[in-house]
Amino acid sequence: DTEVTQTPKHLVMGMTNKKSLKCEQHMGHRAMYWYKQKAKKPPELMFVYSYEKLSINESVPSRFSPECPNSSLLNLHLHALQPEDSALYLCASSLQTAANEKLFFGSGTQLSVL
């Protein structure tokens, strides 16, 4: 199994809603990532988890709250988002957190904030 699975594929939410994005991998990878991608731009790193501990937070607003319940799962909790937060949210994993490790991406969650 070389897949990173993300749910849901699409999400529309209001600015007062609370929602969660989910990500799962069964490749035994110990590093998991959240990226944000705006249209026609490269992915931007948000968070990195290494061995289930948050190792990098790229100064992301607190309305985005990551969680790593175990080595296979990664969640991103969303609360009080703004319309400018609308984007494709990508989960990724790698064997370790080294910058020269192969990165495997999921298909993403297309988020629209109204």
Add this chain to the structure above:
Amino acid sequence: GENVEQHPSTLSVQEGDSAVIKCTYSDSASNYFPWYKQELGKGPQLIIDIRSNVGEKKDQRIAVTLNKTAKHFSLHITETQPEDSAVYFCAAPNFGNEKLTFGTGTRLTIIP
């Protein structure tokens, strides 16, 4: 930190012809250079990568070449097919902050 520049931003190629996308990087310590393909509505998928101990790597119609002296690497796609139409991103490691730095992307369109 690492700076990655990618050219061209858009590329249209007749089906069956070759396509070449080039990236330059700034950190001479970089030693790993992946290429990702992103189709519409999907996440980026690793299609080929190269480490700095080799100058070229091939996988069927796809090849990557690396020139460490000039600090650039290129993606070559031969005998292009409609399914090659996608956005392609190069990347290079930033060892200062253990992140992968992506290029700005190339939208490749294969004209039937």
